[in-house]
Amino acid sequence: QKEVEQNSGPLSVPEGAIASLNCTYSDRGSQSFFWYRQYSGKSPELIMFIYSNGDKEDGRFTAQLNKASQYVSLLIRDSQPSDSATYLCAGRKAAGNKLTFGGGTRVLVKP
């Protein structure tokens, strides 16, 4: 079992809809979580990070963390074709610094 798991997709959503991405992790020592967006041929770009249980909103993005269920999610509201990319979930342990990445979820937003 990988430490951080994501559905590889593709997740196909119509323009204007909500895209919901999920991530689960196996190590309860993981304390903070990061969502990166990666366009094809480009490097990962940080979208959001979350440390505490609950929701965190930033513009059209909402990250959700449930440590009891070891579950992280990212919601993208009013999805745009420019949101089409691979979204990487990463976890970091409290005492550590390296990020452990999931395999990424490919999102396709169709006009």
Place this chain on the structure above:
Amino acid sequence: GAGVSQSPSNKVTEKGKDVELRCDPISGHTALYWYRQSLGQGLEFLIYFQGNSAPDKSGLPSDRFSAERTGGSVSTLTIQRTQQEDSAVYLCASSQGQGHEQYFGPGTRLTVT
């Protein structure tokens, strides 16, 4: 401000040759990380530098890989006697310090023929 920069952007080398990849972190960032991304393995941690502390080398796949960081800024990742399985995109990231979010550079695509 300027982001993380890496050079070269692309490197093609013959099996058995040594390569050096360079990373220049965001100004003021004290922490620097190397990762690599390949189709089969996803994005994997290689090594981490924080200030003058001993680096965390726990992700280096073999002793052919080494890295140094001079003057607390620029870092060089060296791969000796390259193998075809070393072909990947090598990504550098930096952060303000321990516990802060990491920002990635554009990467170096290494192809070993």
